[in-house]
Amino acid sequence: LRRHREAEQFSMCQQIMENSPINPYTFFQQSKNRQEWLEEFRKEHEARLAKKGDVSQKMQSQLAQLSGERPESKVERLDIQKILDLIKENQVTFVVTETGSGKSTNVPKGLLETEADVLVGTTQPRRTATINLARRVSDLMGEEIGGQVGYWIRGERKGDESTKLWYMTSYTLLLRLLSSPMKPPFTHIIIDEFHE
Secondary structure (H helix, E strand, C coil): CHHHHHHHHHHHHHHHCCCCCCCHHHHHHHCCCHHHHHHHHHHHHHHHHHHHCCCCHHHHHHHHHHHCCCCCCCCCCCCHHHHHHHHHHCCCCCCCCCCCCCHHHHHHHHHHHHCCCCCEEEEECCHHHHHHHHHHHHHHCCCCCCCCEEEEECCEEECCCCCCEEEEEHHHHHHHHHHCCCCCCCCEEEECCCCC
């Protein structure tokens, strides 16, 4: 796994450092640890870019990814109130926006905060995303996971009868719906990453 990460980082470095006299692999081999290597690489790369002038958005994003930072988002945030109004007025609502606009976190959180007696089930195609989103939303709400916000994946469940917002895999939702087909367990179902 470590070699895979090193190869992945080296590949990214090659993309960033095209036509550069700097050899990123030499940096990686000579440095004592990953953080030192990243810092040296960043300094050399920024010095080279300063000579060239403008830094492209893609290069900034790649540098941030290498160092583990989150690049500044220029994605417009959603008008959550408008989306909640559309959900209230329609039985089915499609929300299509860019990644990072808040669809997965703010829409379910908004439903939970604005409507009484709501039970929201929101799906993710993968287990890791399911758990991470549940943790993120519970942090945003200032609560522990398993209180108002929980997750439910095959073999693991954090939450109880008082949980109002469930993050789950698509398969878990299917099993829930099959267990009580005449009386769906949720007032709202959000299918995230629908294209997958």
